[in-house]
Amino acid sequence: MRFFVTGEQNRQMLLNALVLMFMGYVFLLWISNGMMYFHKMDLTADSVIAYYLGSEEDFTQPKSYQSLLEVTHFHLFAMGMLILTLTHLMLMIDVPTLVKVWVSVLVYCSAIADELAGWLVRFVHPYFAYFKIASFVLLEFSLALLIAVVVIALIQSRRKALRKHSSYY
Known part of the structure; x- marks a missing residue:
């Protein structure tokens, strides 16, 4: 009862709504990443190789060390903050700890692999294009999984709170 008298349920519902809006924003980020x-x-593999190593047919130059460094520098910070935020949100929901650990490891490793893969294609061997493709697909899948798990848990929590709130009146 104290929960309703002090208004804590309204703060919880507001926080829930804000996090759901943030997750909508993250979903749009996920879509734009794929785009x-x-x-x-x-x-x-040919398209990845042409992007990183350039193409005489398309008159494109290989990616420079500086351009790869600039993209990597920004992505390491931005993706790190995004993944930290999303995994932190996942820690607060009711799913088994083993799921939390595996999803967290999957998303962190795929994000690092995705950043590393471009460097490997450009400076080690073109066959790392397959690694780039796999790491991108895995990153998109793991981010989608993380977004879905958090959103589903928030919606279930919201429904439960609304049922509990309506049963008091």
Whole structure:
């Protein structure tokens, strides 16, 4: 009863709504990440190789060390903050700890692999294009999984709170 007298249920519902709005924003980020990837290349090794090593047919230059460094520098910070926020939200929901651990490891490893893969294609061997494709797909999948798990848990929590709130009146 104290929960309703002090208004804590309203703060919890507001926090829930704010996090759901944030998750909508993250979903749009997820969509734009995929769109940016497919604007530059597709899921074929040839397109990845042409993007990083350049193409005489398309008159494109290989990616420079500086351009890769600038993108990596920004992505390491931005993706790190995004993944930290999303995994932190996942820690607060009611799913088994083993699921939390595996999803967290999956998303962190795929994000690092996705950043590393471009460097490997450009400076080690073109066959790392397959690694780039796999790491991108895994990153998109793991982010989608993380977004879905958090959103579903928030919606279930919201429904439960609304049922509890309506049963008091």
